[in-house]
Amino acid sequence: MAQNPQTAEPSRPGEFDLIADYFAPLASRPGAFGLLDDAACLPARPGTDVVVTKDSLAANVHFLATDPPDLIARKALRVNLSDLAAKGAEPFAYFLSLALPPDWTEAWIADFTRGLREDQEMYGIDLYGGDTLKSPGGLVVSITAVGHLPTGTMVTRLGGRSDDLLFVTGTIGDAALGLKVHTGDPKVAEWHLAASQQAELRDRYLLPRPRVALCEAVRAHASAAMDVSDGLLGDLGKLCRASGLGAVLQSDRVPFSAPVASAIESGGAALDLALDGGDDYEVLLAIPPGRQADFEADAAKVGISTTRIGSLTKFAPGVSVIDAGGETVPMRSRSFEHF
DSSP: OOOOOTTTTOOOOOHHHHHIIIIIIGGGGGGGGOOSSSSOOOOTTTEEEEEEEEEEBBBBTTBBTTHHHHHHHHHHHHHHHHHHHHTEEEEEEEEEEEETTTTTHHHHHHHHHHHHHHHHHHHEEEEEEEEEEEEHHHHHEEEEEEEETTTTOOOOTTOOOOHHHTEEESSHHHHHHHHHHHOGGGGGGOOOHHHHHHHHHHHHSSSSSOOOHHHHHHHHHOOOOEESSSSSSHHHHHHHHHOOOOOEEGGGSSSOHHHHHHHHHHHTHHHHHHHHHHOOOEEEEEGGGGHHHHHHHOOOOOOOOEEEEEEEEEEEEEEEHHHHHHHBBOOOOOOOOOO
């Protein structure tokens, strides 16, 4: 008896064919065994430490379920690369757990793995294993990324010292405002942004730029560092707590792109959103004063812009925000939380 075409399951590969056809080609290194085994063997490098990080992204929490599959894949990988960069670690391996919703298609998988391949080639990282499973609750992409660095050189959040200078890479707030643009939030109309400016912000939300090229400079100069994923103010607060210090942030020094600066000038609480909205994936660093010039020079050599935005202090814990005149700026100063 013929199936009703309205209820027939779409034609798509089973789990093992899915892995063989789409993910095994991404796992070409010897220790990955073409994903034919249920474990991987990572190469040991004499004189190095291994740094491991893990981030999971869920549909309609970290991205929209309707976003392009290749961009979802690249974002999932890049947010992990951002964590490695902030530790001073160079990426070389990752593991992928992919929980697929019931309506997934082979075309979606083809685009998803194409995005992974593009970033593998860009960042010199390879797939070594993972898992695929059905997820009735929606798409979840979970990646564990592995990096290496010379023994004893990992930079943590705990090493900040009083009077260290605070630096941040790139610009802040683009992705937070870009999310508003991407979801059609009415607030965007208050910013009076040109279509090209909105497109620029949306792109920064969809595709982070992990500062992998900064790894060596992080190791050489930073006493503490972390990536900015949950908002600059909130993440600076985390670094302060870990180091047992306070911080003074100079709001007039925070680097904003032209679209974000324009939105802030227009009002609509854009400044608060830029400083605590999250998804920047820049690197926040504490640099000893004597290392400032060398750090800035080394960052410039690899084409990464850095801006001094304040300093760590031994006084009251927490983050104080001041303007160009030294007056305190009231901020919400909270970090993104899932619960």
